[in-house]
Amino acid sequence: MKIEKSTSALATSFDNTAKDLLETISSFNEKEFNEIPFEGSWSAAQVADHVKKSLKGTMNALHGEVKPSEREPDEHVEKLKSIFLNFDIKMQSPEFILPSEQPLQKDIVYQNLKEITDAISKAINSLDLSFASTIPFPKSGELTRHEWVSFATFHTQRHIRQMKNIKEHLEAATVQ
Secondary structure, eight states: OHHHHHHHHHHHHHHHHHHHHHHHHHTSOHHHHTOOOSTTOOOHHHHHHHHHHHHHHHHHHHHSOEEOOSSOTTTTHHHHHHHHTOTTSOOOOOGGGOOOSSOOOHHHHHHHHHHHHHHHHHHHHHSOTTSEESSOBTTTBOOBHHHHHHHHHHHHHHHHHHHHHHHHHHHHHHHO
C-alpha cells in the first residue's frame, strides 16, 4: 500500500513539474529563447536542452537493465532533494549532458520535452519502481527507478527556476 501511495504522489509531482516546464518554455518568444541574459549564463534554450538530455538519461535508467533492490525504493529521495533543490550551490553539469552551443528552435525543443515527459509519466505508471537500475548515477552509484524519477523531478524543478530567472533578466533588460 505504501508504494502505491508513493507512486501516485511521485507521478503527480513529476506531471506537475513537466507541465510547469512546458509552460515556462512557452513563455519565451523565439528570440528570447536563445538569448543569453548575462555573462556566464546559459540561454533558456540551452537549459531546456540540458534538461532534455538529462531526462533521456532517466529514460535509459528506467527502461534499462534492473535488479531487485535491497532497500526502500525511496531511501535516497530526501538526499537528492536536498542537493538539487539547494539553490545556493552552483553545479557543474556532467559533460555528457552539456547543452548545444547552437541556437535551437523553441517548438522542436518543446515537442521533444513533451514526448520524453509523457514517456516518463507512462513509465512511472507501468514499471515497478522498486527495482534498481544498473546504470550508475554520477557520484552516487545505484538508484532505484523511484529515485531516478525523483531526481528527474528535482533536477527539472531546479532548471525551471533557472529559466524563470533568465526570463526575468531578459524582461528587465528590455525595460531599461
